[in-house]
Amino acid sequence: MLFWILVLYVARRFGTTQRHPDLVVRAPSDTLCDSTINNCRTLFDIVWGCLATTSACTWVSLHQNVPDPKLGWLSLLLRKLRMMLVMTIAPEFITNYAAVQLISALRISKEFVVSKT
Known part of the structure; x- marks a missing residue:
């Protein structure tokens, strides 16, 4: 889990690639989500949540000899x-x-x- 947190930190800190504006821009906190996902969560947040959840579940459920x-x-x-x-x-x-x-x-x-x- 700490590995994925480190990856997230490095990606956000040193990321220099061009990104699609709709995937990075967050809405101000006072606005509500509209019919599109662009004002709620970015694609990166969704993928990050899935990876973190999958990693945490497999780490905890794996019992080796x-x-x-x-x-x-x-x-x-x-x-x-x-x-x-x-x-x-x-x-x-x-x-x-x-x-x-x-x-x-x-x-x-x-x-x-x-x-x-």
């Missing part, structure tokens, strides 16, 4: 970002991966059932 203690924080971050990308583009792969892990866990648990005495 316990990592190797030898891994550094950067490799853990890159691992989670890679899984977030996969989860955003193809969520069915993550669902399939979880189902395979569940089936494996059930098989292992049947092998190591302790009989009640």
Whole structure:
């Protein structure tokens, strides 16, 4: 999430490209929205809101396995970002991966059932 905030800051601070005036100009706060979206929200605000929401949801909902203690924080971050990308583009792969892990866990648990005495 902090990455996207940094991207927004850099884009607004150092952006030098020509922009369409209707996508950048905001209406004064005392005017109400009319029938067009130009006086309410810009295209950038809508896309930014979608990206921020999707990133926050995938970051929170992604629960990875316990990592190797030898891994550094950067490799853990890159691992989670890679899984977030996969989860955003193809969520069915993550669902399939979880189902395979569940089936494996059930098989292992049947092998190591302790009989009640």
